[in-house]
Amino acid sequence: ALNADDKAHIRAIWPCIASHAEQYGAEALHRMFICHPQTKTYFPNFDFHANSANLKGHGKKVMNALTDVVKHLDHPETSMCSLSDLHAYTLRVDPGNFALLNKNILVVVAVHHGDKLDCATHQALDKFLNVVAGLLTSKYR
Ligand code: HEM
DSSP states (O other), X not given: OOXXXXXXXXXXXXXXXXXXXXXXXXXHHHHHHHHOGGGGGGSTTOOOSTTOHHHHHHHHHHHHHHHHHHHTXXXXXXXXXXXXXXXXXXXXXXXXXHHHHHHHHHHHHHHHHGGGOOHHHHHHHHHHHHHHHHHHTTTOO
């Protein structure tokens, strides 16, 4: 679970990420689709080219969902409930894929904010994204 230091680090860096939700979301998805082409199977009819309207539109949704979780960091589950249902029951995304997207979100943050990504912040973001993935896969049972 996230401790008080983790939460402080996440709250400190997140505004830099939230203010570029569309761009960073699109970049993270683009990297995931390139490094892990099997993830493309969940997005039929998607335009996978860098900066496509699909990548931007969906990237923004994903990052804004994370921003909602950051706003309720003491109760992350509250903002994830319906998204958990969607990914588990409707989309049936293989749980292994969440780690792949998380990794690429971290890479995008590192690319744009390397100066702010000290070890403690890196670790806190990694834990945060793991918490989110844990909630998104909590219905798979
Ligand atoms: C849809 C968030 C990971 C596949 C969505 C939506 C959000 C979201 C907010 C839109 C829901 C709506 O329109 O009501 C997240 C978050 C993730 C995550 C926060 C992890 C950090 C993944 C992964 C995959 C995936 C790893 C598959 C590789 C999908 C698909 C849709 C979707 C296929 C529907 C897209 C569409 O047709 O509009 N997700 N997601 N998600 N997600 Fe995720």
